[in-house]
Structure formats: structure tokens, C-alpha cells
Amino acid sequence: SGRSGKMRALSFKTGIACLCGSEVKEKFQYLFSQVANTGGLCDQRHLGILLHEAIQVPRQLGEVAAFGGSNVEPSIHSCFRFNNGKPTIETSQFMEWANLEPQSMVWLAVLQRVTMAEQVKHQTKCSICRQFPIKGFRYRSLKQFNVDICQTCFLTGRASKGNKLHYPIMEYYTPTTSSENMRDFATTLKNKFRSKQYFSKHPQRGYLPVQSVLEADFSETILQGELRRLKWQHDEAVESPTLATGSAESMQDSCNDELLVEARILRQHKSRLETRMQILEDHNKQLESQLHRLRELLLQ
Template sequence: MGLDHQAQTTCWDHPKMTELYQALADLNNIKFSAYRTAMKLRHVQKALRLDLLKLSSVVDVFREQELQHAEHVMDVVEVIHALTSLYEKLEEERSILINIPLCVDMCLNWLLNVYDSGRNGKMRVLSFKTGLVILCNADIQEKYKYLFRQVCGPGGLTDQKHLSLLLHEAIQIPRQLGEVAAFGGSNVEPSVRSCFRMAPGKSAIEVSHFLEWMSLEPQSVVWLPVLHRVTVAETAKHQARCYICKQCPIKGFRYRSLKQFNVDICQTCFLTGRTTKGKKLHYPIMEYYTPTTSGEKMRDFAKTLKNKFRSKQYFSKHPQRGYLPVQSVLEVESSETPCSSPRLPHADTHSRIEHFASRVLQGEYRRLKWKHEEAAASPQLLESGPGSPAGQQDEELLAEARVLRQHKTRLETRMQILEDHNKQLESQLHRLRELLLQVRYSLKHIKN
């Protein structure tokens, strides 16, 4: 802790942490909220050396420090002991020299900023575990499974209350980065309800439901799978030239137009919205975070050829991109949001799913239903046994219809989830507009 003599305020951050926050501010030109958040977290992850830390090592330290009870409250001394063990294990396993005191100070600083901004010197075990597991080096599915287990009962199930606790801990991370408004704010209840729609009528869910829900990349935690893609993309090199800045080869993410032939964009140009003079990138876009195979190239060529004959009106009615550039709704300064102003995303996934479900699945379902009814009305089919060709055909039709019903149910569930997210965003926008009016009113009175 120190005193900022110029501002006459107490500064809780380590000097190196202050430098890190200043570096994160340089990423505010990224126009996609999930990518902006993920890029910032990647910087934090590297600065804390957590990108080198395996999940198994983290779990071992949790066990050694007897951090089994999620509701247990740790004091700063306990946190320091656990972090020291963590970095000592990292140094030993990686056979590298690490400035352990600095890493412990930085990681402690970050965790306190996220989970103890009031500096009470306390944090829950669940907070400590969530903060470290999200930023360690591990397969994303393994992270999901481990975090889910932290809020499970003896039967491997969790209820809405405990899932709320987990999502509340997770959402504190983008909140500290000043990005929480883009992910539905601190209210996680709509996300919890959407997750429980994966298991209709049940008061508790198992890990398979949670993993299926996370695979939909729900709004409150969409930044987490994007962090995974950012990490993988860092080492990717694509044998292509950027249409905008001419970088070759393209490193990191590569974005290919499926409307124009041989138009590739590097991640810097795409994420910051840079274009060439008088030329704009045509959508739809395909994102790659690993080098492409020959099969993927042929698939993209076929899609581009098909899209060449489609009008602008078609793409306006059938948007293809999930993350769109967003505009700042309200510029405010806050001690809890050091890196950027709140932003609201624009999502188009709902319309894509709705269109797909209505045009394909429902039509196919009706076709199968009609075929099944026609077959059932046939005397030959009614007289057929289960082993006869007609009986087998009937069983196949029933099986296919069941699969389509399951797909339809999943799509309807996802549409409901997205509708809830849209309502939540509208509520956020309404509150931000009210705040803007209050600020303008206050400024008017100050001037008078």
C-alpha cells in the first residue's frame, strides 16, 4: 500500500501491477468485448506466470494446504502460504528460475483486486480457487469440470444457489477489468436459469448439463472459451497475406472472407476494425486460430463461391458473425474499472438459430412425421414384425425422428437462453441511459 501524493489517495497496487494495468489500457481499441477481455486476461496470466502452471499442480497445492471447503474464508497469510507453495512447485517442475516473492506479491495483488477490493484481508476458498483455475494452463473442459465440482454436493449434483455462487466468482474477473457490462453485469441469475433449462424440471444438475451449457458460450462466461482460443492462436502461423496491412505470414488469429476470394485479415486489423481506404470487408467471416487444412480450404472456397451469388439483402437477413463491433454506451471513470468503459455487445446468434430451426429442422421433422404416419396407415407395415425390412424402416424413422426432436429441443433451449440475454442487455442499456441522464443533470446544475 502507498500514497499517491498527486491525487492524495491510497494506492493498493504494487508498482508492477500499476504498469500491468497501464499495458492493459492499450487493448481498449479492440472492438469486440469478449476478445478484448480475453486479451487482457492473457496479459494478466503471463504477468503472473500462471500460463506455466498445470491444473494438476494447482490441485495438489489446494490439497496440501487443506483447501477443501469452498465456504472457508482465507486470510492474507493463508493466501500467501498457498501462493508461495504454488510458485515453488512451478519452479521445481519447470526447472526454471522464478522471482517467487514478486510473483506472490503480484498474484496476491490481483486476487485481492478481484475478490477483496475493499481490502478486508479475507477471501473465500472458492474465490481463491476460481481465480487460479481460470488462469492456469489447462484444457478448458478440465477447468469446467473442476470448477463445477467445487459447488457440487456428495451426489455430484449442484443446485441453482451453488451455481450462482460459482458464476458470481467468475464474473468478478471481467468486472475488475471494467468489462462486466458486456457480459450481463453482476446479476448472474438469468444465466443460472438458462443453465437449468438444460435439465427441465430438475432442481439440481450434473456436470454433463453444465458442460453442454458452457459449450453454447453463454453471455456471462463467453470470455472464458475466447481466452482459450487466444492462447492457442498465439503460436499459429498462417501462410497468407493480410489484405489490410500486408503482414505475411499472418500470426495469431486469421479471418477469411467468405464473400471475397483470397481476402485474409490479421487479428490486429480485424479486431480493431482497420480497413483499407475506400474498401470494406464483406461478411460472412471465418475465424481460424490454428493453421488450416486442405479440406478446410476447399470448404471455404465452396462457401465463397456460393456467397458470390447472394445479395446484400441476403446477408442482412442471415447474419453470420457472433461478435460485432460495439460502441461505448457511457464513458465513466471508476476505481473498480481501471481499464475501460462499460460496453454492450450486439448479438445476432438468436436470429441465425431461429432461421435454421424454422427452415430446416421443423421442415424435416414434419417430413418424417408424415412418412411415419403414412407407414403406420399401411396394412403391410402393421402386419410386419420387428425383424422385417418394413419394421426396420419404421424403427429407423422413429429413431431419426427422436434425434430431430432432441435437436429441436436443444435449439429451442438456446433460443430461450438468448432471449433472456437480450432482455438482460436491454435492462442494462436502460440503466446506463438513466445514469447518463443523471450525469447530464448534475453537470447542468454545476454549470448553473
């Protein structure tokens, strides 16, 4: 609000909904209802407004870079892949996307898990510090049998001999069930026969990644290639001596259409470059802030 003493209603509703104690599913349903029309449909523009408001929470904490940056366009495209090419999405399609925990919104589910894990006790012993019971998050190795790690040892990087934290690990914020124990046992048994190279080549993410800056560069390379192809066709058509006089007008119309397409692509390219520049500036500010905090910690 720029210290004006005013706040947009959607900003207030989004902030309260994200930080309240309701279930994540209910939060997403409520947030979608705030930007959907009376028919329960939402277009790309309104979805972008919602995602922009939601990403302000991690942005204020200096962590927006970890969630894909301030640019919400990749998240919009990721979400609209579920609508079969239609200009709007329904609540069910949005929820299907949200249940995959997309990178830009995964912090909301993580916040919910952190809240739920605060009072949880796991009836098992930490393999590193020997704490019993494990309180909070519990991390189970999926490479070695009977290796459980408490959240303090995991987050500080402590490890005993043979318990390497880069191996696949399952995080639990509630006590495990018998079916989960059997599933982890089967997974650990499979991983026993897999090498380190396998895990480095097949990394597993706990969220749905959105298009990165590098992937956007690749998309722009394709557009630039298409632009060059149109330009070559235009030059060949102009230089060709065999064109009939009667087709001159239609050829001119075709050239005009191609030039209009070229101009539109260039405008889109300019807009994307400006957006990327803003993202990089935001990332640079965040890195400078983190570097400043690290220096303060070292001086203490």
C-alpha cells in the same frame, strides 16, 4: 474481500482456474466440481454462486456489460434448460451448455484462444498490409475468395477496396486444415449469391446469448398481465349477486389463495427491479470509466 486481508476459497479457486493454462473443458469441469454435491449434482443457488464468482474477472476489467452484466439469473435459466425441468443439473448437462459458449462465460474461451494464437503462424499473406506469414489470429472472408486479414488490420478496422469487414468472417487461432479450407470454400460460394440484406437480417453470433434486460421486461409484462387477470376474476366474484351462500367459505379461500399468489408475484417483481437497478448502476459506472479513459487518450 473488501481489503480485509481474507478471500473466499471459492473466489480464489475460480480465479486461479480461469487464468491457468489448462484446456477450457478441464476448467469448466473443475469449476463445476467445486459447487456440485457428492452425487455430482448442482442446484440453481450453487450455480449462481459459481457464475457470480466467474464474472468478477471481466467485471474488474470494466467489460462485464459485454458479457450480459452482473446479473447471473439469465445464465442460470439458460443453463437449466438442459436439465428437463429437474431442480439440479449434472456435469454432462453443464458441459453441454458450456460448450455452446454462453455470453456470460464466452470470455473464458476467448482468453484461451488468445493464449494459443500468440505463437501461431499462418502460411498466408494479409490482403491489406501484405504481412507474411500472418501471426496470431487470422481472419478469412466468407464473402470473397482468397481474402485473409491479420489481427492488426482486423482489430484496427483497416480495409482495402472491396474488402468490407462487416461481411461474414471466420476467425482462426490455429493453422487451417484441408477440411476447414473446403468448408470455407463452400460457405463462401453460397454467400456469393446472398445480398447485404440477408446478412443484416441473419446475424451470426459466436456465442450463446443469454436473456437481456429487454427480454426480462417482456417476461414481467406477461406476469403483470396474469396479475391483472386474477384481479379481474376476484372483482367479478365479489360483485356477482348470484353466488350461493353455501359456497361463501370456499370462495373466500379461493380469494385468499389468489391474493397470496399476487403478493408473491409482487415480491418477485420488486426483487427483479432491485436487481436490474444494480445492473444499470454497474453499467453506468463502466461507461463513465470508459469515457474517462477515452478523454485521457484524446488529450495525449
